[in-house]
Amino acid sequence: MRQRLLPSPVLALAAAAGAVLLAGCTSTASTATSGSADAAGTPAAITVDSTDDACTVSTAEAPSGVLHFAVTNSGSDVTEFYVLGADGLQVVGEVENIGPGISRDLVVQAAPGTYTLACKPGMTGDGIRSTFTVNDSGADLTPTGPTGELIATAVANYKAYVDDQVGQLLAGTKEFAAAYIAGDDAKAKALYAPVRMHWERIEPVAESFGDLDPILDAREADLEEGQDWTGWHRIEKDLWPPASGYTALTPAERKTVADKLVADTQTLADRTADLTFRVDQLGNGAKELLDEVATGKITGEEETWSHTDLWDFQANLEGAKVMYAGLAPVVQRVDPELATTLDTRFAAVQALLDKLRDGDGFVYYDALSADQIKELAAAVDALSEPLSTLTATALQAAGGGSAVASPASS
Amino acid sequence: MTAVSRRALLTGIGVGAASVAAVGVGAAAIARQSEDEPVATGRTYDFYGAHQAGIVTPMQDHLHAAAFDLTTTSRDDLVRLLQAWSAAAAAMTAGSPVGLYGAVNGPYDAPPDDTGEALDLPASGLTITIGLGPSLFRTSDGVDRFGLADRLPAGFGPLPAFPRDTLDEAICGGDLFVQACADEAQVAVHAVRTFAREAFGTAAVRWSQLGFGRSSVTSSADSTPRNLFGFKDGTNNITSDDAAGLDDFVWVQPEDGTDWMTGGSYLAVRKIRMTIETWDRTSLREQEAVFGRTKREGSPLSGGTEHTVPDFAATGRDGAPLIPTDSHMALAHPSANDGHRILRRAYNYTDGSDGLGRLEAGLFFLGYARDLSRQFVPMQLRLSRSDRMNEYVRYLSSAAFAIPPGAAGPGGFVGERLFA
Numbered sequence: 095m096r097q098r099l100l101p102s103p104v105l106a107l108a109a110a111a112g113a114v115l116l117a118g119c120t121s122t123a124s125t126a127t128s129g130s131a132d133a134a135g136t137p138a139a140i141t142v143d144s145t146d147d148a149c150t151v152s153t154a155e156a157p158s159g160v161l162h163f164a165v166t167n168s169g170s171d172v173t174e175f176y177v178l179g180a181d182g183l184q185v186v187g188e189v190e191n192i193g194p195g196i197s198r199d200l201v202v203q204a205a206p207g208t209y210t211l212a213c214k215p216g217m218t219g220d221g222i223r224s225t226f227t228v229n230d231s232g233a234d235l236t237p238t239g240p241t242g243e244l245i246a247t248a249v250a251n252y253k254a255y256v257d258d259q260v261g262q263l264l265a266g267t268k269e270f271a272a273a274y275i276a277g278d279d280a281k282a283k284a285l286y287a288p289v290r291m292h293w294e295r296i297e298p299v300a301e302s303f304g305d306l307d308p309i310l311d312a313r314e315a316d317l318e319e320g321q322d323w324t325g326w327h328r329i330e331k332d333l334w335p336p337a338s339g340y341t342a343l344t345p346a347e348r349k350t351v352a353d354k355l356v357a358d359t360q361t362l363a364d365r366t367a368d369l370t371f372r373v374d375q376l377g378n379g380a381k382e383l384l385d386e387v388a389t390g391k392i393t394g395e396e397e398t399w400s401h402t403d404l405w406d407f408q409a410n411l412e413g414a415k416v417m418y419a420g421l422a423p424v425v426q427r428v429d430p431e432l433a434t435t436l437d438t439r440f441a442a443v444q445a446l447l448d449k450l451r452d453g454d455g456f457v458y459y460d461a462l463s464a465d466q467i468k469e470l471a472a473a474v475d476a477l478s479e480p481l482s483t484l485t486a487t488a489l490q491a492a493g494g495g496s497a498v499a500s501p502a503s504s
Numbered sequence: 505m506t507a508v509s510r511r512a513l514l515t516g517i518g519v520g521a522a523s524v525a526a527v528g529v530g531a532a533a534i535a536r537q538s539e540d541e542p543v544a545t546g547r548t549y550d551f552y553g554a555h556q557a558g559i560v561t562p563m564q565d566h567l568h569a570a571a572f573d574l575t576t577t578s579r580d581d582l583v584r585l586l587q588a589w590s591a592a593a594a595a596m597t598a599g600s601p602v603g604l605y606g607a608v609n610g611p612y613d614a615p616p617d618d619t620g621e622a623l624d625l626p627a628s629g630l631t632i633t634i635g636l637g638p639s640l641f642r643t644s645d646g647v648d649r650f651g652l653a654d655r656l657p658a659g660f661g662p663l664p665a666f667p668r669d670t671l672d673e674a675i676c677g678g679d680l681f682v683q684a685c686a687d688e689a690q691v692a693v694h695a696v697r698t699f700a701r702e703a704f705g706t707a708a709v710r711w712s713q714l715g716f717g718r719s720s721v722t723s724s725a726d727s728t729p730r731n732l733f734g735f736k737d738g739t740n741n742i743t744s745d746d747a748a749g750l751d752d753f754v755w756v757q758p759e760d761g762t763d764w765m766t767g768g769s770y771l772a773v774r775k776i777r778m779t780i781e782t783w784d785r786t787s788l789r790e791q792e793a794v795f796g797r798t799k800r801e802g803s804p805l806s807g808g809t810e811h812t813v814p815d816f817a818a819t820g821r822d823g824a825p826l827i828p829t830d831s832h833m834a835l836a837h838p839s840a841n842d843g844h845r846i847l848r849r850a851y852n853y854t855d856g857s858d859g860l861g862r863l864e865a866g867l868f869f870l871g872y873a874r875d876l877s878r879q880f881v882p883m884q885l886r887l888s889r890s891d892r893m894n895e896y897v898r899y900l901s902s903a904a905f906a907i908p909p910g911a912a913g914p915g916g917f918v919g920e921r922l923f924a
């Protein structure tokens with residue numbers, strides 16, 4: 095399977111932050127395995143020794159194509175290593191935050207030309223620079239250039255999508271809360287899953303606010319002893335109570351928890367208004383949404399009482415697809431095979447979900463057979479694995495730069 | 505007890521072994537034994553002593569742990585079981601079959617005393633460690649079945665509910681506990697099987713767990729092994745040569761106020777499923793940020809090598825800490841836990857697959873401490889609240905056991921002072 099998951103040299107390269115996957119880099123798809131990094135054809139690492147006052151590179155030239163730098167910090171301070179364009183400004187690739195004694199790899203794709211290498215012990219100043227020549231090996235290289243604009247567009251479009259979803263979430267939450275406070279349980283139950291879909295579509299964004307996520311979306315099992323339970327799932331249990339051993343909330347308690355839900359959602363809306371996104375957040379966000387499906391929805395853990403897990407599943411999938419769609423033109427440019435794989439597998443998961451539609455919604459999780467759950471799980475895994483390489487592929491297309499420097503979203 | 509040493513059997517009936525060799529299978533077995541380093545499979549650990557073995561003992565490669573529920577309410581039955589277990593444990597850890605007649609020497613019309621699957625195997629460093637659950641002293645309904653409620657050690661009880669726990673009650677808790685560790689899986693399984701057989705009528709197996717690939721190190725001579733996330737785990741463990749650390753953090757001391765436990769310890773058990781499929785789709789950057797260490801060397805992200813003291817104050821670009829504050833290491837480190845440490849003795853496990861095409865795998869966490877309520881509970885609470893790793897794990901089980909001091913010698917048994 096690994097060969098198919100790493101369908102092209104570019105993708106394998108992009109995935110290989112460390113040396114382990116490098117065996118896939120220059121092998122053809124039919125022979126690539128996840129085996130040893132010493133396999134024939136692996137580009138020999140160019141070693142870089144960064145000390146407090148020197149930046150020793152094992153060679154001053156290399157053939158064009160995949161360049162693999164093994165950077166060791168032999169100094170006493172935190173260091174960084176850069177591959178810069180001939181102008182000494184444009185960042186082709188970089189690794190940052192290398193602690194003393196630590197080694198880290200940098201894999202870049204370099205066209206023929208003159209480059210500047212720089213170690214930056216202490217992370218300040220221009221660093222210790224040297225010139226590096228890349229000779230023409232005849233290797234095909236990923237086109238670069240206009241991808242920058244594509245990425246900027248993707249990021250801007252995603253921001254608009256998040257704003258729209260948060261707006262709909264807030265409006266829907268108010269309607270849901272009003273019905274619940276008024277004791278109109280039928281209406282509240284009908285609104286519960288569709289309104290939550292706005293949350294689920296942008297879950298990684300919502301979860302990025304570590305304080306809001308638990309008060310809005312904690313499940314009972316997430317709590318510690320003595321902790322107040324608020325948010326969606328508190329109301330879920332009250333609307334779909336267990337058959338025995340449960341005390342319903344009083345009207346006053348209903349109002350308290352519903353008002354808080356609205357207020358906390360308003361806070362979420364206020365905070366997302368100021369958010370900006372990076373390309374790696376789009377790529378990682380898509381993967382994280384599928385992780386949510388794999389760990390929470392496939393198992394029926396998310397909606398313990400309402401069993402509306404498939405609504406969340408659909409929303410996670412849509413959210414991931416929006417993130418991917420933004421980056422798709424970029425992926426199409428650098429790795430058309432990955433784009434085809436992702437398109438096909440997104441469609442396959444959607445086709446399975448479509449079979450489980452019931453009216454405006456879906457069948458409930460507790461009505462699914464073991465075989466249906468297994469089929470969904472397999473389709474999600476088949477999509478998630480190549481999707482996990484999206485970030486690295488997009489960053490590769492972006493040509494390193496500031497996006498690489500930013501820590502991955504979590 | 506005239507048990508015959510399995511090793512004596514091996515050498516004593518060498519002619520028989522040689523004749524078996526002609527068919528090939530025996531030849532392979534014998535060749536393997538002679539190639540193995542004697543220390544790896546032939547080592548033995550004394551069952552008797554001031555402390556039970558299997559706590560600071562250098563970790564063997566295989567684990568079979570089990571918890572039992574008592575089916576009797578007779579204190580005498582309970583004592584007899586602990587006596588029988590201790591005698592069987594002494595025989596098995598010495599490499600001997602159990603029972604008067606062992607596996608093949610008894611009356612022809614009776615089932616053999618020993619089940620026999622470990623017959624040709626050396627002691628394999630087997631250790632058997634016996635524990636007592638809080639429910640032995642008082643059930644969750646408050647019933648004192650054995651007149652032991654007033655002997656419950658201060659500060660000892662069931663572990664509290666931690667945030668994000670998704671526990672399966674059927675594999676939590678237990679009245680009695682046994683941990684069998686050995687260099688051969690079959691020897692460890694033989695020990696638990698023998699215990700279960702001894703217990704019929706008195707206690708029944710509540711849950712049991714196989715583990716492999718020790719995921720901790722309790723000897724400073726061993727290198728740190730890797731867990732199923734691919735990271736070195738438990739680098740900063742308390743090791744057997746750290747006498748002060750053991751007295752401070754592992755062995756119950758006279759001043760702790762529970763005389764019958766002096767020289768013993770307490771054990772926290774947590775079965776931690778790893779969602780390894782989502783982990784494997786995570787970037788190396790995120791993986792290292794989760795642990796706070798590099799994957800290759802296990803160095804703290806602040807620099808140095810594996811055993812370099814982490815510098816949590818070190819910052820990188822934009823002043824962000826090199827070791828994320830929500831990384832596993834930052835939260836589990838003694839500096840974040842009032843200096844408290846525990847002795848980790850965790851094993852990797854794989855229970856086949858989960859029916860959804862994913863490996864049912866993770867870490868079977870065993871942590872020993874002098875006082876769980878001070879050393880373990882606050883740390884686990886901190887981890888359950890904030891650990892960046894939580895996204896990739898599920899806590900499936902939870903149990904606490906009192907691990908009494910060792911049995912003094914032949915005729916003595918684990919827990920003897922509790923019943924005195």
